[in-house]
Amino acid sequence: MRRHHVILVCAVANLFAAAHVFAFRFEPITQVFAPEGTDSVRTFRIVNTQNEPIATRIAMAARSIDEFGEETMSDASALFRVLPAQAIVQPGATQTVRVQWLGSSRVSSELSFRIVVEQLPVRFEQREGGGAINIMFRYLGSVYVRPPGARANVEIVDVKPVSDAENHGFELLFRNSGTAHTILDGLTVTVRFPSAQTDQSQVLVYGPDELKGIADENLLAGSSRRHFLRVPSDRSLETPEITFEYAGGR
Template sequence: MKSVFQAILLAATISLFSFQPSNAFKLEPISRTFKPVGSGSTQSYEIFNPSNERVAINISMVHRLVNKTGQESHSPADDDFLVYPPQILLEPNAMQTVRVTWVGESEPTQELAYRLIAEQLPINLNPPSALKGTSSTGKIKVLMRYVGSVYIKPEKVKPDVVLAGLENMQSPKGDAQLALTFHNQGTAHASLRKLQLRLIAEQGEVLELTPEQMGEMKNATILAGKQRQFRIPYPANLNFKPVKATFTFQQPD
């Protein structure tokens, strides 16, 4: 399969024609949790082509890196996984099972976070015409792209989130803001589902923030051992003075 894929990829690269297919594909599930050893170290994904044209799909694995402000970056992690098949030519209305096996560290001390990236490539599956006296200018661009969550979760790991910082700030435009820094001191990722956040003013006044006031903070994911800082508009009905805060959230089993 790989040699066939490479041959078609080469044909597309040297094609002189503009090729912009409208077909797409579906990947399920979008999130998987692996065990570092045993039967749980292999998981299956289903890729379905609902269109009337063949699609070419490439699958890769990357490390998931998230900084304090929530910006995500990736680095190659294909050596930590065995993906079969890593490239697919999927017929119209067909489905393909992809098996992914963890082959990295067998005894990690905390949960590890990765991404599975499935990309649709607009490859011209028809042979290119041979035109004399013309140079090759074909290009390949990714159309559909799925970025799935992958966690390698050893036994007895769990999140432990604390509010590590609470600071009054101003935006570049001078608007009053409140910066909250959460630190996941635990060994597994935390999802701030059904987050409830209460601010306590110096005078003892308590304000529970609404989901709209919390913005991207609600349902945010904080990876094991990492920090996330969120800036929200300072509540209009509180004086711009130092406040304290308490919070709760629902962490799924």
């Protein structure tokens, strides 16, 4: 099972804003588009959960993630038509947002984007004991333009032993050489040292809790991710066999 992630950023100018957290919902948080045809158009919903109107703005951004998990976004407004790109949503109301892919119909590998939904600064009434409050909410949803038959293909393509005063283990390089993203859901890594056939203590299994920073992370099509795997200091780093499994593959 794949997990989909949404990032919510809240900028709050006063502690009284706590009552207004989650001023709106954005649904769904992930959509897959086809490069052409009816599925090149998708709809989203902005739901105002507050008792006052909210002003929103919607934009599209190209998305990349480097080997260290840092995400970079760049403007992709020319590749999509967003209607409406701005909207005032009344209390309790739902605004439908229609998004259409305008880019090439010839897509050989899945393309990754963010749909950025912002609540524009809203000034609330003066409250006793505090000044006026400006709040801005920002949702980052996930959008993928995926060609037919796209599949992820994750491998460990490099294993580098590291042993110094602070670290003892292996720097692993995971690479998704496939044509679709995948979530490393429930990732486990197994290290078998040369004597593992006769001594089971020479087999180390790392579960998701021990693989924070790589387990359950999104590996975009064509991207790589580095992860340092720490092993006990008394273990030799010579020629181990390292394998992995996750819910989407192995």
